[in-house]
Amino acid sequence: MQNELDPDRMPKHVAIIMDGNGRWAKKRLLNRIKGHEKGAEAVRIIVRTARKLNIAALTLYAFSTENWQRPQLEISGLMLLLRRFLKSERQTLIENEIRLNTIGQIDRLPKEVRENLEAVMAATANNKKMVLNLALSYGARAEIVDMVKQIAFAAQKGAIDPAAVTPEMVADHLYTRGIPDPDLLIRTSGEMRISNFLLWQIAYSEIFFTPTLWPDFGEDEFVQILENYQNRERRYGAVTST
Numbered sequence: 001m002q003n004e005l006d007p008d009r010m011p012k013h014v015a016i017i018m019d020g021n022g023r024w025a026k027k028r029l030l031n032r033i034k035g036h037e038k039g040a041e042a043v044r045i046i047v048r049t050a051r052k053l054n055i056a057a058l059t060l061y062a063f064s065t066e067n068w069q070r071p072q073l074e075i076s077g078l079m080l081l082l083r084r085f086l087k088s089e090r091q092t093l094i095e096n097e098i099r100l101n102t103i104g105q106i107d108r109l110p111k112e113v114r115e116n117l118e119a120v121m122a123a124t125a126n127n128k129k130m131v132l133n134l135a136l137s138y139g140a141r142a143e144i145v146d147m148v149k150q151i152a153f154a155a156q157k158g159a160i161d162p163a164a165v166t167p168e169m170v171a172d173h174l175y176t177r178g179i180p181d182p183d184l185l186i187r188t189s190g191e192m193r194i195s196n197f198l199l200w201q202i203a204y205s206e207i208f209f210t211p212t213l214w215p216d217f218g219e220d221e222f223v224q225i226l227e228n229y230q231n232r233e234r235r236y237g238a239v240t241s242t
Helices: 021-027 032-052 065-069 072-095 111-123 140-156 167-172 219-230
Strands: 013-017 057-064 098-103 130-138 184-187 206-209
Touching (some): 057 065, 072 111, 098 111, 184 219, 206 219
Parallel strands (some): 184 206
């Protein structure tokens, strides 16, 4: 199926809202952590597939600022899963030349998780083939507020002329600075909303919603969505000449 993809029309950056772990577990009368464990397996598959297809950047919405409101037992389980994932995938990231990056309010994460993240990011810092962005303790509105504060403080000090603020300057003060905006945004589980994810960056992203719960999302469906993407016409607000 991958042979049907045009390598010259692959998205440079794919972002995914990984949704449905809890419902996957509930359908099977399992606790929610079992759903998250199965979801971690899907992450491994999609990261490997994206690398195999030469996608330059993959951003995964792993934990939102709103997720801190979940039961403490579930949060603790998610943090433990994240630490296990980082340890188990470290060598795979290195061997596949994937650089790990994070976006979000990382300082809110437990110390042990931050230490694991920093260790893997340092070990993969020179990898050039793909960037894996984990959105952790991330919220787009918080990101935009942080950006506004940075620019406002700089303007207050006279380092920035408010009249000279441009979209490029705004982008350079977001968590994703230096990474191109997503060409494609995928959300699993059938929910049709953005959920406070990359609100600035997805202004012109192609969006694809799938009813598949995240733990069931695999390589074949990912490739099908990429085929759909390649059949779409991206006009960025302009009119195609005829």
